Amino acid sequence: MLRKRLKNLPYGRQEITESDIESVLRVLQSDFITQGPVVERFESGIAEYCEAEHALAVNSATSALHLACLALDVGPGDLVWTSPNTFVASANCARLCGADVDFVDVDPQTYNLCAEKLEDKLALASASGKALPKVVIPVHFAGQSCDMKSIRRLADEYGFRIIEDASHAIGGQYLDAPIGNCAYSDITVLSFHPVKIITTGEGGMALSNQLHLYQRMKLLRTHGVQKHAANSVESDEPWRYQQSILGLNYRLTDIQAALGLSQLKRLDDYVARRHELAERYNTQLSPMGLTIPHQFKDSYSALHLYPVLVDDPTGAVRRQLYHAMIAQGIGVNVHYIPVHTQPYYQERGHRVGDYPNAESYYARTLTLPLFGSMSDEEQDRVVEALYECLDVKKAA
Numbered sequence: 115m116l117r118k119r120l121k122n123l124p125y126g127r128q129e130i131t132e133s134d135i136e137s138v139l140r141v142l143q144s145d146f147i148t149q150g151p152v153v154e155r156f157e158s159g160i161a162e163y164c165e166a167e168h169a170l171a172v173n174s175a176t177s178a179l180h181l182a183c184l185a186l187d188v189g190p191g192d193l194v195w196t197s198p199n200t201f202v203a204s205a206n207c208a209r210l211c212g213a214d215v216d217f218v219d220v221d222p223q224t225y226n227l228c229a230e231k232l233e234d235k236l237a238l239a240s241a242s243g244k245a246l247p248k249v250v251i252p253v254h255f256a257g258q259s260c261d262m263k264s265i266r267r268l269a270d271e272y273g274f275r276i277i278e279d280a281s282h283a284i285g286g287q288y289l290d291a292p293i294g295n296c297a298y299s300d301i302t303v304l305s306f307h308p309v310k311i312i313t314t315g316e317g318g319m320a321l322s323n324q325l326h327l328y329q330r331m332k333l334l335r336t337h338g339v340q341k342h343a344a345n346s347v348e349s350d351e352p353w354r355y356q357q358s359i360l361g362l363n364y365r366l367t368d369i370q371a372a373l374g375l376s377q378l379k380r381l382d383d384y385v386a387r388r389h390e391l392a393e394r395y396n397t398q399l400s401p402m403g404l405t406i407p408h409q410f411k412d413s414y415s416a417l418h419l420y421p422v423l424v425d426d427p428t429g430a431v432r433r434q435l436y437h438a439m440i441a442q443g444i445g446v447n448v449h450y451i452p453v454h455t456q457p458y459y460q461e462r463g464h465r466v467g468d469y470p471n472a473e474s475y476y477a478r479t480l481t482l483p484l485f486g487s488m489s490d491e492e493q494d495r496v497v498e499a500l501y502e503c504l505d506v507k508k509a510a
């Protein structure tokens with residue numbers, strides 16, 4: 115069988131070019147292999163691209179989320195709200211600071227944290243004298259921005275801070291401006307994990323337009339330790355450093371930053387290619403009875419994921435389709451198991467049934483392969499396999 119000889123197709127995959135490899139090699143042959151001048155160049159490159167004032171490179175988006183919460187003084191007794199339709203890291207960052215987590219259900223069209231549901235939940239908490247969130251973490255699911263204008267308005271009304279989890283969304287735009295510019299938020303977080311849009315192997319970035327937040331995250335990135343200023347009284351003791359707060363080692367390396375800088379040059383091309391491929395999926399899959407992702411006109415998604423929905427709330431059809439596609443060598447996946455249904459969060463009082471939109475979406479969703487270096491032929495394999503697995507008649 116021809117199909118047997120074809121390589122398994124993943125749902126997402128990085129592309130490493132010769133020039134990526136040369137960039138990394140140059141660092142390996144230089145004096146700095148941990149955080150050095152290339153990390154700074156990568157930070158400037160991302161800040162410029164995203165039109166944010168400050169960018170801090172760290173070793174993962176998980177670390178960036180943790181630093182962002184610490185910089186906003188999230189701690190025991192505080193409450194952080196996020197979307198249930200996300201990777202666990204968007205909620206865990208609050209727990210790592212000792213704060214409690216609650217969720218806001220998603221919009222059934224975009225699968226993003228729903229601004230109206232947020233407004234209802236805030237109004238209810240406020241009216242019943244319950245605690246309001248200190249921080250809300252909207253997640254730009256699949257690369258499309260949340261309704262940041264509305265969330266900003268609510269932040270001003272109810273006094274919470276905003277961390278955007280833009281792990282899926284570098285290269286995307288919201289209201290004709292790049293996601294990451296922090297126009298509506300305090301801090302925006304990016305991920306450079308290999309399945310994301312561009313990669314550094316592992317890596318992340320925290321963006322902010324507020325100097326003090328950037329400085330605090332920078333101090334926390336390196337153990338809370340600072341070199342003494344040259345003109346300080348101890349200037350005859352140049353070995354001195356000073357720890358003022360409790361920090362971590364969340365540094366990115368120059369090796370990784372070199373890969374990221376090299377990949378950044380192709381970011382726009384990758385996102386454009388994802389749009390081309392999504393268009394092809396849209397036209398070919400709509401007749402199959404699958405619900406294709408909704409794209410808003412005022413937004414340009416980075417299209418990290420292409421999730422389709424089957425029309426079966428029980429989850430049985432999605433389960434069958436998943437296994438049938440995998441058997442054909444097509445690496446489909448499921449994003450996301452609602453975070454509040456994880457045992458860790460169940461043990462903390464969250465219940466199945468709490469967020470019906472996220473749960474109904476989860477029962478029906480299947481992520482199809484989509485990545486910047488995907489060929490038309492690879493995509494045709496996915497579509498053919500779907501025809502076969504769904505057993506639908508192909509239109510002439």
Ligand SMILES: *Cc1c(COP(=O)(O)O)cnc(C)c1O
Pocket residue numbers: 173174175176177200201203204253279281282304305306307316317318
């Ligand atoms: C991937 C991802 C993260 C974590 O990113 P890492 O860089 O792997 O730590 C956080 N949030 C979301 C929404 C993600 O998809």
